[in-house]
Amino acid sequence: MSVRVRIAPSPTGDPHVGTAYIGLLNYCFAKHHGGQFVLRIEDTDQTRCTEASAQAIYASMKWLGLNYDEGPDVGGARGPYIQSERVKLGLYRKYADQLVAQGDAYYCFCTARELDGMKARQRAANEPIMYDRRHRGLPPAEAQARAAAGEPYVVRMKAPLEGEFVYRDRLRKQPVVKGWKEIDDQVLLKSDGWPTYHLAAVVDDHLMAITHVIRAEEWLNSLPKHIWLNEKLGFTPPEYVHVGLLRNADKSKISKRKNPTNLMWYKAQGFMPEALLNFLALLGHSHPDGKEKFGLEEMIAFFDLDRINVAGPVFDLAKLRHLQGQWFRELPPERMRAEVHRAVDARFDALLPLFKERMAFGGDFVWQAEPFYADSVSPHADDLVPKGLDKAQAKWLLEQVQQALKAYAAGENAVWDAPSLEAFIRTLITERSQPAADATPDQQAQAKLWQPKTLFMLLRVASTGKKESPPLFDTLAQIGALRVVERLGMAQQKLR
RNA sequence: GCUCCAAUCGUCCAGUGGCCAGGAUUCCGGACUUUCAAUCCGGGAAGCAGGGUUCGAUUCCCUGUUGGAGCACCA
Missing domain, CATH: 1.10.10.350 (Arc Repressor Mutant, subunit A)
Incomplete structure (x- = not known):
């Protein structure tokens, strides 16, 4: 079976450098194995996602040259590639219903208030914070009746109460082990009828025939839920691989307060996609010969998923700048000319309005704007x-x-x-x-x-x-x- | 608080049961250059701690420590 991987960003805010990082890894893995790279938009949070953000994601992926074989704006046989459109197809609801019918999920009628109170109590008592499963035992007939009567509800997974979850992540020394009792009854379908990430991602990965899910380690803790969902839905799960998170200098998860995370910022600053990709490729991975400067093609050729280092690398702009210089200076004259022109033009366009009223000749700009x-x-x-x-x-x-x-x-x-x-x-x-x-x-x-x-x-x-x-x-x-x-x-x- | 993950120069990345622990970046010095940059040369800088296993551990195991992540009707 051919390798199929995906990058599944959520269109909230600016396109993120972390998306580029994970995207690069997935892209190289897919291409190394002659497989496909898919872009899927995860916009199931109706309050936070915007179309403009989705557009910016397409543009930034293209700018980088991380061209996806299938995606919202390029089509593909397993679309649509935007989850909000898939919601309208009733896709996720169908699987949620299946789980309920199988007895693997149930209706929960708790209000937000009720849940907040629960959390506050648990926090105060220093207990683990999780849903107390109060509606798990509701007779299905009663639950159906209440739902039919119009009472708002969510669908929750009926997580195992005991036993252990074990998963072997190829990048980790030890298998991931987690007690099921630590895992709560995750909401699968929200009260607005839309799926949560967990349900949507598992269903779509299956429907889109994704074979490997290479993602950031922030997902590691919800891995049991995802494997469980695959099993209960009768899917063969993809292989899940978790890589380290990009970090700020203080080692915390990369954030826009401490680092430029907006991909468009790099473009505006004049960074070349080649340099950014090269830099990202050096985080958590390396050229087998120790070579530092290389392009996408070469990356694809030597890429080896098993050689990825899972410790979260600190994102160091100084190194990026160095690589940018390497790439820039080797630019053929025509492209260099274009790059310089672009930068000068941008500056010029910003300044011209300031001098409009005080010039009599075009040449006045030269001395007036000199400072x-x-x-x-x-x-x-x-x-x-x-x-x-x-x-x-x-x-x-x-x-x-x-x-x-x-x-x-x-x-x-x-x-x-x-x-x-x-x-x-x-x-x-x-x-x-x-x-x-x-x-x-x-x-x-x-x-x-x-x-x-x-x-x-x-x-x-x-x-x-x-x-x-x-x-x-x-x-x-x-x-x-x-x-x-x-x-x-x-x-x-x-x-x- | 609970759970999970990780741990080699400041940072990124190699490597090995016996290494002079290697490369890159940053910093410092030198050469080249009218100067600067680039380039080249050189220097500084690391194996979290304690226990094991072993003739020998940076490497394998355990514990601790430290760092990080997760604990939403966000992804």
Whole structure:
């Protein structure tokens, strides 16, 4: 039987780098064995999934070159490949009904409130948190009647009460063993009639003839449920293989707060798909010859599922950058030209609106926008001292804003755009210009320095090296936090 | 709290019952270069702890420790 694998992302939010990672593994495995790679969209959470997100997933997979043989937008013999469409076919309900009829699942009428209360009690008593199976023993006839009467219900699996679950994951030294008593009666069908992940994935993997499920280890704990479902439904289960999770530098599961996880970010930054794929391939896996730089074709050729390292690798951007450089410098002249052009154009498009009103000739842009392209600027010391201030005062003020802006930029939810910067700086002025009640004469004098006019000119000259520029906050926004802070520091040195 | 998984330089990845523990990245130094980058050369940097098994353990086993994940009508 030919190998068939799948990647099954949920279209919530931006396309994730973890999807690319798992996708790459699956893709290489499939292609190495001459099999198929399928993309399936798991959008059974009606409240969180969006069409735009699904589109972004297709686009990012294509950008990477992880071309799926079957999927929502490319079709295939075992579609549809979007679960919400399969829900409409009544697919999952059918299997849920089968389980109920077999006595392997049952109706549960608990309300969300009731379940919350249950959890709270268990948490307080330091007990394991799981559904207490209160409706498991309901006579089927009574359950049917209540459901027929319109009472909302979910379908839960009737998990074994005892015994052990054992599974041999080819990547783990020891078989996975779990006591059934630890596993609760998972909801299979939600009260809206839609399946949960567990039911949907098992049913679809079977219907789509998936032979191997290579997924992240966050699924390892629900493996027993999935195997159980396969058995009760009479399916031959695919082989499940769990690989390590991508990590932040602090070893926690990769998150967007601590790492760029949005695949489109990499594209926008100018990373090449080849470099990103190469980098991802180096996480948890390696070229048998120890080679570091290689492309997809080569990856497919040497890929060996059994050689994957399951310890979650830390995602290290520095290494990605290095690989990007390797790939970039080897680009044929035409492609390099295109890459550079793309980057320059993007910058240009962002800047042009700022200069629209102050140009008379196209060429004016060249000198006016120079500070926005330059690595550094060198303002005249004289220009850095606003009227009515002396050198020391100017320097002091520069230092103060620099620190404030640096702290702002480092903030968790900092947005470095013109409106936010304006709000921040104006607030700063308002606050700092009010001397405290017990202020010393010196402090009172310093408070007087916090004037919008004074500070704005100071910021302008320090960050652009010129006395004239587009509106200050647009200017700061475009130059970027890193450079602005750096230039404010340079300006202080000029005033020594 | 309960359950599961993992453990080699800071990070990524090799490797072996007797290794000088190897490569990459990062950092530092040098060469080349007008300079920078690239490139090349060199340096620093690791086997979680304690017990076993064994003539010998980084490698095999156990316990602990540490880290991570899961415990939803989310996936």
